[in-house]
Amino acid sequence: MTLNEALNIKNEKRIALLEEADSKRMELHNKLPEIKLIDKKIEGLPFRMLGGESKEKLSAEADMLNAERERILLSAGYTKDYDLPKFECLDCNDSGYTQGLKICHCIKEMAAATKYTESALAGGLIDKTFDNFSLDFYSRQNGERLQMEGILNGCKRYAEAFPNDSSAGLLFLGGTGLGKTHLSAAVANKVASKGYSVIYESAQQIFDTCDAVRFNRMDISQRTKYENCSLLIIDDLGAECITQYSVSSITSLIDLRIVNGRPTVISTNLTPAAIKKTYGERLLSRLLGEFRVLQFVGKDIRMQKIKGE
Structure with a gap:
């Protein structure tokens, strides 16, 4: 930009x-x-x-x-x-x-942040939009398509209204290949197009950065960017290398953004019970209490494409 x-x-x-x-x-x-x-x-x-x-x-x-x-x-x-x-x-x-x-600093920051977002979403995610999210992979027979249509429309409203009514954020739950990454990227692209700073990274990437800052391999600004951006999207929570420090890093980051009123979107393959076991009851309580929980359903879209279903 x-x-x-x-x-x-x-x-x-x-x-x-x-x-x-x-x-x-x-x-x-x-x-x-x-x-x-x-x-x-x-x-x-x-x-x-x-x-x-x-x-x-x-x-x-x-x-x-x-x-x-x-x-x-x-x-x-x-x-x-x-x-x-x-x-x-x-x-x-x-x-x-x-x-x-x-020219005010806010304009320079907006332009720079959007360039960062475009870079972070490169490699197949920059083209993910609400318009090209297909509901054809979800069955009409058992209510899957109706549920996913509601999730699609909810994500669209969230991104269009951002930052109004954004609350703490969105929590995407569901198995692999159900569209969580596509809709996460669609939210990121829409919010970024409005001039807000968006960071989209996997939980593993965020932990690696926090770890590098901890041991002075990176400047502390590389961590504070997660704390201060308008919208942080954490992809694949629970897939990172789980250690006491990684749990502490992710938990404290999410906590800080909630306290500061900065929205976060989180996608995970973990069930609520698995989140509790991995990250503790306190984080699960914060997520269920502060985030809008969206349960993705259906069959793995990647496997459907491979099988030609």
Whole structure:
């Protein structure tokens, strides 16, 4: 992604946030006429300054009006910033530029992160989308196709709404060859196309990196990237070389992302009982409590293709 592409994406987000804020303000004006009156008074303050009134007097009046506005909102059950745009970057308010028309760091990070995502998904995963996920491999007879159609639509809604309503993330359960990797990659590609930083790696790759950082073979930034990216996708949890340290590394990483409100998508061939046995009851409880659990069903698609079914 180029800087211009990142700027365009950020600008589209900014416009959407401003439109949402305007809609909420109109809602407040309809439900709370006193808010509309206060807003009209606040909007008129700059014109009164042009008329000669002192800056100090008008500033004090603005503070009083804003305090009254906040009181009314809170008493009516709204948050004080209900109708303010929720910008992602407070340094540039999602304009993409800081003072002096310098490109904001968020734009540079977005462009760099997307390039990383494209690299990480190379080798057959970059082309995995929701549109080319086929339901033809799932039987209509026993409800498999209906269940997988629900999972497909759920993943699509999750990626399209990201980061809104993303909660902690998604947990894909099911045997080998049921489509978990395809839908994980489809989520990654969709979220990355919106300008968010996505890291897609296997549990083994993540453990190897954490191990290398532990013994100073890699810089610590190679671990913190897992902690700070917008969306982390851990593929094949449980297939890594299981040691006390690998369990601790993966568990602490997932815990940290949950605490910091950073979504994670995890796919595994393990059953809940096997997750408990391998990683402990605490992690299983966090996964089942914080993640939306999606149980994949069907027969191994790879074997169906080999057999020509």
